[in-house]
Amino acid sequence: MSRPIKWMLLVCSFFGLGTAIVTPTPAADLPPNWPWRGIVMTSAASPNEKDIEYLSSINVNAVELQLEARFSAQRDKLTPEESLSRALITADRILDACKKYQMTVIISISQIPVNPRSGLTQESPEFWENPEKREEAVVIAKMLADHFKNRGAELGAYEILNEPLIRSRNRLERPAAWPSLFASIVKEIRKHDPKRYIVVTPGPGGLAIGYRNFKPIDDQRIIYGMHMYEPMQFTHQGIYEFPLGIFYPGVASLQYWDQKALERVMWPLIEFQNKYNVLVWVGEFSAARWAKGSDQYLKDLIGLFDKHGWGWTYFMYKGWHGWSPDFDSEYSSNEDARKHYIGNNSERWNLLRDIFTKNTISGTAKQK
Structure with missing residues (x-):
């Protein structure tokens, strides 16, 4: 979720990726x-070692660092090069801190093109139809892999374009060019960093349904990603066109939602995992802090993630107030959100701290 507002529209055009793929052999090590x-954080918030120290103190074992270079370029009036350079500085700072506290970072970037004056986003049909525009993703992948190639266990994986989609005429489509683009991204990363994990999401967006008819990528170190915000009428209530007043468990989109319904919507990914014995990571999941029953929704989701052995990162740390656990559980607009700030004593933080107590940082995958 590159910005606060997410979406759920009519999904269409589901088809298997057309890359040359084979069933992978499980990697020798995790x-x-x-x-x-863990939890998601953004480079735009300038996180530092104090943030990592706190997260370590509550037993978080991983953070996804989203490099929001495009957002920073627009906000701070930077060139794309300046904004990317600043994002790398932030990433190095967080990686150094995570090394100190034995935590792991997933470096993710999805705001491509980085230049906000390009007139395009990664959802634009024109971006996906133009090979020269798409090449920017490969160039950025090369930059990241070359910059971070000597990092140790503090860097767990790269993720490029975590929600591949084309938004066109009120539809979400999986880009036909995504298979070849991802293959180029993997090839470029492997030239510089041959053993690091890489995350792929089939699209459209981060939906689990994209795993229908999907085949594993021909690479030993791939993690298969998903974002979980369904049902959107519940998780995004009070945001743009989604009205307030939807409860969990309860009815949304003309059906009853409980933990069983959540598992059903993720079933294409569950079947894919069971068939191919792959690693799965839910890079984002959340619900607006004012959504009634949101704590139960999050507990039910995490229970399912843990049941299936998936990794996960909650969205998000010190981000937009609707997702941030630093605020209370009452509805607020952007204008009066500050009145609802209560720091780490919120209901959401209490829930997350309780969940993170079950983490381990000293298991079989402990950093060396």
Whole structure:
């Protein structure tokens, strides 16, 4: 979820990726601190060692660091090069801190093109139809792999374009060019960093349904990703067109939602995992802090993730107030959100701290 607002529209055009793929052999070793049970943070918030120290104190074992270079370029009036350079500085700072506290970082970037004046986003049909525009993702992958190639277990994986999709005429489509682009991304990363894990999500977006008819990538160190915000009418209530007043468990989108319904919507990925014996990571999941029953929703999801042996990272740390655990559980607009800030004594933080107590940082994947 690159920005606060997510979406759920009519999904169409589901088909298997057309890359040359084979069933992978399980890697000899797991990613550091696997399964990841952590939280998402953004480079735009300038996180530092104090943040990592706190997360370590509550037993978080992994963070996804989203490099929001495009957002920073627009906000701070930077060139793309300046913004990417600043993002790398932030990433190195967080990696150094995570090394100190034996935590693992997933470096993720999805705001491509980085230049906000390009007139395109990664959802634009024109971006996916133009090979020269798409090449920017490969160039960025090369930059990241070359910069971080000597990192140790503090860097767990790279993720490039975590929600591949084309938004066109109120539809979400999986880009036809995504298989070849991802193959190029993997090839470029492997030139510089041959053993690091790489995360792939089939698309459209981060939906589990994208794993229908999907085949594993021909690489030993691939993690298969998903984002979970369904049902959107519940998780995004009070945001843009989604009305307040949806409860969990309860009815949304004309059906009853409970833990069994959540598992059903993730079933294509569950079947894919069971068939191919692959690693799965839910890079984002959340619910608006004011959504009634959101704590139960999160507990039910995490129970399912743990049941299936998946890694996960909660969205998000010090981000937009609707997702941030630093605020209370009452609805607020952007204008009056500050009145609802209560720091780490919130109901959401209490829930997350309780869940993180079950983590391990000293298991079979402990950093060396």
